[in-house]
Amino acid sequence: MIRVLIADDEALMRAGIRLILENAEDIEVVAEAGDGREAAAACRTQDIDVALLDIHMPTRDGIAAAEDISRLSPRTCVVMLTAFGEEAGVTRALRAGASGFLLKDIGPAKLIHAVQLAAKGEPVLAPTITRQLLERHVRTGRYTEAALRRTEELTPAERDVLRLLGTGQSNTEIADQLYLSAGTVKAHISRILTRTGCANRVQAAVLAHDAGLLTDR
Numbered sequence: 001m002i003r004v005l006i007a008d009d010e011a012l013m014r015a016g017i018r019l020i021l022e023n024a025e026d027i028e029v030v031a032e033a034g035d036g037r038e039a040a041a042a043c044r045t046q047d048i049d050v051a052l053l054d055i056h057m058p059t060r061d062g063i064a065a066a067e068d069i070s071r072l073s074p075r076t077c078v079v080m081l082t083a084f085g086e087e088a089g090v091t092r093a094l095r096a097g098a099s100g101f102l103l104k105d106i107g108p109a110k111l112i113h114a115v116q117l118a119a120k121g122e123p124v125l126a127p128t129i130t131r132q133l134l135e136r137h138v139r140t141g142r143y144t145e146a147a148l149r150r151t152e153e154l155t156p157a158e159r160d161v162l163r164l165l166g167t168g169q170s171n172t173e174i175a176d177q178l179y180l181s182a183g184t185v186k187a188h189i190s191r192i193l194t195r196t197g198c199a200n201r202v203q204a205a206v207l208a209h210d211a212g213l214l215t216d217r
Contacts, residue, residue, distance in 0.1 A: 166208025
């Protein structure tokens with residue numbers, strides 16, 4: 001079973017998400033929280049696979065909670081919930097350790113599928129949407145010394161995988177482009193995360209942009 005935490009300061013929103021997720025045979029909502037502090041505490045004391053966090057919450061917002069959860073419970077996948085037009089918080093959320101983000105008006109079937117993907121460590125957004133958000137909110141147009149240093153120890157093959165991660169490619173798409181097996185791609189990504197200190201593949205995609213790898217051909 002995929003154990004899920006729902007954090008939102010609106011009880012009605014939490015109830016609606018719970019109702020949707022409990023229709024899935026492999027998902028169990030094991031905790032709810034009304035603010036970021038409660039969310040982080042729940043992840044510290046319970047075994048949570050996926051934490052769905054609203055960005056705007058009292059006491060401690062979702063982005064601060066994502067930072068806390070990444071530190072206190074690294075195995076928990078954090079997915080941010082946001083309303084349309086609030087993309088300004090996306091960059092902060094990704095850098096705080098969030099693995100992805102969903103609009104609150106997402107359909108029930110897509111929400112269930114997103115939670116299932118997140119539990120497997122897969123992206124929770126379509127690659128095309130990921131690419132648009134990364135291009136719009138993450139890339140600054142200049143490369144940072146810190147990002148370049150973090151990628152120095154990567155092998156040429158790992159750099160190729162990281163570059164494609166930066167364009168929002170899925171594991172299958174990366175495997176097809178580089179003529180690798182899906183298992184090999186997954187192994188490369190695991191080593192990339194370890195060597196660069198990234199918490200998840202979305203942070204790795206941000207790093208690819210910051211290090212200028214998308215200019216490599």
